[in-house]
Amino acid sequence: MHKVRVNLGKRSYQIVIGGGIFYQLGAYLKKLDIGTDAFIITNAFLKNKYGAKLLQVLSGNGFNCHFKLVADSEKTKSIETASLVIKELAKFDQKKKVFIIAFGGGVVGDLAGFVASVYKRGINYVQIPTTLLAQVDSAIGGKTAVDLDLGKNLVGAFYQPRLVFSEINFLKSLDIMQVRCGMAEVIKYAVIKDQKLFSFLENKYQKVVQRNPATLETIIHACSRIKAGIVYRDEKETLGLRSILNFGHTIGHAIEAAGGYKSYNHGQAVSLGMIVAVDLSKRLGLIDTQSALRIRNLIKLYGLPIKIKGVSAAKIIRAHYHDKKFSGKENKFVLIGGIGKPRIVRNIKLDLIKEAICGAFFALPVSG
Ligand SMILES: NC(=O)c1ccc[n+]([C@@H]2O[C@H](COP(=O)([O-])OP(=O)(O)OC[C@H]3O[C@@H](n4cnc5c(N)ncnc54)[C@H](O)[C@@H]3O)[C@@H](O)[C@H]2O)c1
Ligand SMILES: [Zn+2]
Structure with a gap:
């Protein structure tokens, strides 16, 4: 297991990377004092595949859970979907200490982060990235967004998660x-x-296509460190440093x-x-x-x-x-x-x- 700290003063958080770390998620969340009621944004495929496990880990640690399923498509990153998600979130959020879990790739992560950034002017959220792209890139650094017809990622905010939890075993089911x-x-x-x-x-190369856990962990750790270092120095892309990621x-x-x-x-x-x-x-x-x-x-x-x-x-x-x-x-x-x-x-x-x-x-x- 590897840990990388994204150092942003009061908004600092950890990226936890490893194969078989999932069972520890509940303990990490508890330590963060993040809330008691998890509003989990994901898609049907991921819920079917991993939802029971996620539920077990969370309810085993006393969290109350609600799944919000969104369509598996870039089109999900829209104001319309965000609005539907926010309404359901508000219904769920009755006398609760609610936080959001983004459980998916970059689409779910960007949408969930956006919802977290605007609901009640910002609530806690956690990234559990399930694609390689999300583990090395989109889940880290707090760029949240939805798309407009005019262009991608036009509406959004910089809003950091409280934790990024990169379970490498999820990558086994990714297609090549x-x-x-x-x-x-x-x-x-x-x-x-x-x-x-x-x-x-x-x-x-061979190890990567075989999804060798140790190889993937080395790669995700290296990339997480690079991104954390860049975000630390130029969180909001104002100094031009973050732009090298482009x-x-x-x-x-x-x-x-x-x-x-x-x-x-x-x-x-x-x-x-x-x-x-x-x-x-x-x-x-x-x-x-x-x-x-x-x-x-x-x-x-x-x-x-x-x-x-x-x-x-x-x-x-x-x-x-x-x-x-x-x-x-x-x-x-x-x-x-x-x-x-x-x-x-x-x-x-x-x-x-x-x-x-x-x-x-x-x-x-x-x-x-
Ligand atoms: N916020 C940022 O800094 C940032 C950076 C880069 C990209 N992005 C955004 O990320 C998005 C792309 O993310 P992506 O490539 O993860 O795409 P995605 O979220 O659409 O996921 C790709 C596909 O993989 C499936 N999937 C996810 N996890 C899986 C798993 N464990 N096993 C099997 N299938 C799985 C998804 O259901 C989907 O069909 C874009 O919208 C892009 O704009 C954001
Ligand atoms: Zn990219």
């Missing part, structure tokens, strides 16, 4: 696509911050949007975004060919795409441009000067960005 999707974020962390993790990933995401988001959120899932789009970012880094003379190749090979090793297919370059460029215009932000990219060396570069010429995007159609990024 979800594991790969999470691995894209893991590769992102290794590239921006951790040479040791990068080498570890180069050697452990490595691969600027163009990744444009690829996701250009494909109508159907051609590529988030992890695949981020992988392609990383390929473009590495190419830009190379064109600007920031990174050497060998490091660039290692990054490309690692992305490929984990079954993630390194070549864009089926989405037009023009659409990606338009989506990128629209995103910048929409957010009113200057053109700012997270590039790299080598493995573990992030570099923020501003005002890159549009032509260069276009060339790098077009290069990714031929997997050129690191070949020349």
Whole structure:
């Protein structure tokens, strides 16, 4: 078992990571003095698979529980669903000391965190992430959100959980696509911050796909430490430090949007975004060919795409441009000067960005 502290003064909390730690959840919650009545937000699949166990652990420790099921889809991250959840929460919350448990992947986590942040101006909540992506990324750091038709994550708040409880055994039931999707974020962390993790990933592909608990624990621990460290230094992304977590995401988001959120899932789009970012880094003379190749090979090793297919370059460029215009932000990219060396570069010429995007159609990024 590993523990990582997210150090934020009075709002500090622990991330607990391990295989077979689930039975200890009740004791952790009791110690936090978090409330007595758990409003558990999850989906039907997860309730069927793990609900009885969760209920047993919680009621065995004297907690009163209520499950609120939401649909298993990104569409669940909406104001409409949040409103329904809040109404049910208010009904449940009669003469109780209620707290929320987010039991699921990033969709459930973002929605539950958002509800916790606005209900009665903020109540306690706990993240129990069940996907690799949620364990290494979305459950940590207090970014909560729902989507609007106009764009993803447009309504939300920074609102920290009281505990993140990452039970690795939950990952056994994830399908391989979800594991790969999470691995894209893991590769992102290794590239921006951790040479040791990068080498570890180069050697452990088989163990990862076999969901080897010790291997996954090492990975989730490393990523949790990186994210906790960044959140500690720049909780609300005001200093620009937290933005290094967007490595691969600027163009990744444009690829996701250009494909109508159907051609590529988030992890695949981020992988392609990383390929473009590495190419830009190379064109600007920031990174050497060998490091660039290692990054490309690692992305490929984990079954993630390194070549864009089926989405037009023009659409990606338009989506990128629209995103910048929409957010009113200057053109700012997270590039790299080598493995573990992030570099923020501003005002890159549009032509260069276009060339790098077009290069990714031929997997050129690191070949020349
Ligand atoms: N808040 C943040 O900082 C942050 C960071 C990154 C991503 N996100 C958000 O996270 C969301 C994506 O999260 P995700 O990738 O976890 O997707 P998800 O929550 O949709 O989960 C993916 C799928 O896996 C299933 N699932 C979950 N746990 C499972 C398990 N143990 N076994 C089998 N199946 C399981 C889910 O039911 C779902 O079908 C996006 O909405 C994204 O915007 C937020
Ligand atoms: Zn991401």
